[in-house]
Amino acid sequence: MEHVSLRRFPMMVTFAWAALFCIVLAISIDLAEGHLIYTLDDPYIHLAVARNILLGGYGVNATEFSSPSSSILWPWLLAVSEWLGLGMAGPLVINVAAAMATVFLSVRFLVKNGIVTGAGYLGMAVCGLLLILLTSSIALPLTGMEHSPHVLAVVATIDGLVDAAEERTIPWYLTPAIVLMPLLRFEGAALSGLSIIALWYFGKRLIAVRASLAILAGVAAYAAFVLLRDLPFFPSSVLLKSSAASTASGDVQPLRAILLEIKANLRLRAGFCLVLSAMLLSLAAYVFRDSNRRIAVVYAVAVAAIGAHLLVGKIGWFFRYEVYAVALAGLLLLDAWRRLRGTSTLRKAGSVLLFLLLSTMSFNYAVAAVRTPLAARNIYEQQFQMRRFAQQFHGGPVAVNDLGLVSYGNDAYVLDLWGLGSEPVRQLRAAKSFDTTAMSRLTRDNGVGLAMIYDKWFREIPADWTRVATLRTVDNYTAAEDTVTFYIMPEADRAAVEQALSRFAATVPARVEFRLIPQAL
Numbered sequence: 001m002e003h004v005s006l007r008r009f010p011m012m013v014t015f016a017w018a019a020l021f022c023i024v025l026a027i028s029i030d031l032a033e034g035h036l037i038y039t040l041d042d043p044y045i046h047l048a049v050a051r052n053i054l055l056g057g058y059g060v061n062a063t064e065f066s067s068p069s070s071s072i073l074w075p076w077l078l079a080v081s082e083w084l085g086l087g088m089a090g091p092l093v094i095n096v097a098a099a100m101a102t103v104f105l106s107v108r109f110l111v112k113n114g115i116v117t118g119a120g121y122l123g124m125a126v127c128g129l130l131l132i133l134l135t136s137s138i139a140l141p142l143t144g145m146e147h148s149p150h151v152l153a154v155v156a157t158i159d160g161l162v163d164a165a166e167e168r169t170i171p172w173y174l175t176p177a178i179v180l181m182p183l184l185r186f187e188g189a190a191l192s193g194l195s196i197i198a199l200w201y202f203g204k205r206l207i208a209v210r211a212s213l214a215i216l217a218g219v220a221a222y223a224a225f226v227l228l229r230d231l232p233f234f235p236s237s238v239l240l241k242s243s244a245a246s247t248a249s250g251d252v253q254p255l256r257a258i259l260l261e262i263k264a265n266l267r268l269r270a271g272f273c274l275v276l277s278a279m280l281l282s283l284a285a286y287v288f289r290d291s292n293r294r295i296a297v298v299y300a301v302a303v304a305a306i307g308a309h310l311l312v313g314k315i316g317w318f319f320r321y322e323v324y325a326v327a328l329a330g331l332l333l334l335d336a337w338r339r340l341r342g343t344s345t346l347r348k349a350g351s352v353l354l355f356l357l358l359s360t361m362s363f364n365y366a367v368a369a370v371r372t373p374l375a376a377r378n379i380y381e382q383q384f385q386m387r388r389f390a391q392q393f394h395g396g397p398v399a400v401n402d403l404g405l406v407s408y409g410n411d412a413y414v415l416d417l418w419g420l421g422s423e424p425v426r427q428l429r430a431a432k433s434f435d436t437t438a439m440s441r442l443t444r445d446n447g448v449g450l451a452m453i454y455d456k457w458f459r460e461i462p463a464d465w466t467r468v469a470t471l472r473t474v475d476n477y478t479a480a481e482d483t484v485t486f487y488i489m490p491e492a493d494r495a496a497v498e499q500a501l502s503r504f505a506a507t508v509p510a511r512v513e514f515r516l517i518p519q520a521l
Helices: 002-031 042-054 074-083 087-112 120-134 147-165 174-184 188-201 205-227 236-241 243-248 254-266 269-287 293-312 323-341 347-394 423-430 436-445 494-505
Strands: 398-400 414-416 450-453 466-472 483-488 513-516
Touching (some): 002 087, 002 120, 042 074, 087 323, 120 347, 147 174, 147 293, 147 323, 188 205, 188 323, 236 423, 254 269, 254 293, 269 293, 269 347, 323 347, 347 466, 398 436, 423 436, 466 494, 483 494, 494 513
Parallel strands (some): 398 450
Antiparallel strands (some): 466 483
16 A cells, blocks of 8 residues: 555656645736736746847847846747747746646655655645645746746756766666756756766766766857857856856955855754754764765765855845755755665654754745735736837837836847846946946937836936836735836927826826826926
């Protein structure tokens, strides 16, 4: 009976995940008044890039090149989904497939390595739920970003490395997983490179060479593509957000960047848990250094990858940046516990402590799952309304500092005053030359007559911009600010913009506070 249960366990947990995910998805669509809306505005940036890839460009505007995507591969995958006509559903289709495979593969990892053998039905259920949460397989797909495929690649890599360490047949998906990690997320480079070194040590040198050559080919093709278009190697999103990338570009001193990143990460619950996980895996690697050196190498790879993320990676932004490291740590902590529990006199105490650690690590992802419908409604009530006004009521060029939904499917020019989607703005910000004069010049040169921005993001607003309206959301979960301010530029057709604003005001959702400013009209 137990053998039958273990064999069916991965599929049972996958069905449980599917049920939970469908509930969250249905509530999200309901709260967004029937629309499929992601919990972040960012995926729509990638969709805009994907749409322009099909038109022969690269960026959010068809008339100029920019590199706002945080991933080498993701916009190209979305270009395929755009070509297939999936539209806004493209990221969800890919992410749901990736999350399903992640849940199945991670639970199969427990069964294959004897981690849940003898655990009983309650223990198996707890392990299954923990893995659903540790991989954020409920909330992560609805971010619409590339993190779900990245987590799948990490889980597949760990599964394959443990097989290689145990001298079992290496699964076919190990090489693609190692190759995909750095192409999906730049943070994946650490685990990918370390895995190649481990495979070389295990004597799997042909696999190591093939993976290395494939990664080099992918990165070289990307580098040639962006450099030939006078774009930097790192995307603008990475350059603007990452201290490591700023260091590479010479904007920040290396030591200061690392210290700032460590300080920020260790102040968060996830950072503390990752440090504790790395310490426990280091201890496990030390224990097995003689009796099972190959598995000790796998643990050491995980420790180094976690350490690299704490040094130069980020934690947070709806709990998505660090999720791959949490999944990596969770799987290998369970593996180490299984190997140690047979010889330990403190088995029960160790089980309780491990459960507490994994529960603490998964807490953020439980919170994210609960907040997902509310976050989707937040994006619907702010960025989706901005999109409606820009594309259905205004119809002309606009300036924004939150780019995604406004730019996707928009044939009019969109000027990104934050710099993700507009390379001249990013360069001015990097040179610390972005001011009100630059803002006025850029809007004038690009025929922009209207701006929809967060006032708090700018030290000053050009004096000749007229404040005409505000859009305020009641709740704020993933939007950067709760209030968007609308400005008219001197070159705009003021009467036409005012009429568009008045018509739009009658159509906003009941929970959205859209206020026309009388003294400006």
